[in-house]
Amino acid sequence: MFVIICYDITDDGRLNKARKVLRKYLNWVQYSVFEGNISYGNLEKCLAEVSEVIDKREDSLYVYMTDFEKSIRKKVIGKDKNPSDNFI
């Protein structure tokens, strides 16, 4: 499964903890975006860990998932901050 995770975390402490978790599972491609291939099990583990470190009343995480990575095309305009090699 391919996922794109975008987050809006208002506190730097929580933000760093969330990134630390996400980096174990996915590629950090932009200031508030991670992407990559991940199994269902690992995504559940990842989201459970991130849920522990964010404040759900304040912060938000959008998780876009698809089983068909080939169905997604990606275009970068401007700086490709962190070209993730496992992508199109």
Add this chain to the structure above:
Amino acid sequence: MFVIICYDITDDGRLNKARKVLRKYLNWVQYSVFEGNISYGNLEKCLAEVSEVIDKREDSLYVYMTDFEKSIRKKVIGKDKNPSDNFI
């Protein structure tokens, strides 16, 4: 076509201009994320307009596109900042 646009724009002036453009075409769902259905033609127009107002050496826009909206599932953890009704 369904798109998710994530951006990392370092200057507030450029950021506001880019958002102004994006809001004409898509739904603003998170601090630096827009999403929605859009035609190829309108996406080209949108990206051309945004390219005019950002600094491509500094800023970055990631455009994820799919023709198969149904192939994407979305999960929100925490605050759903701007529930976009045209989505799953």
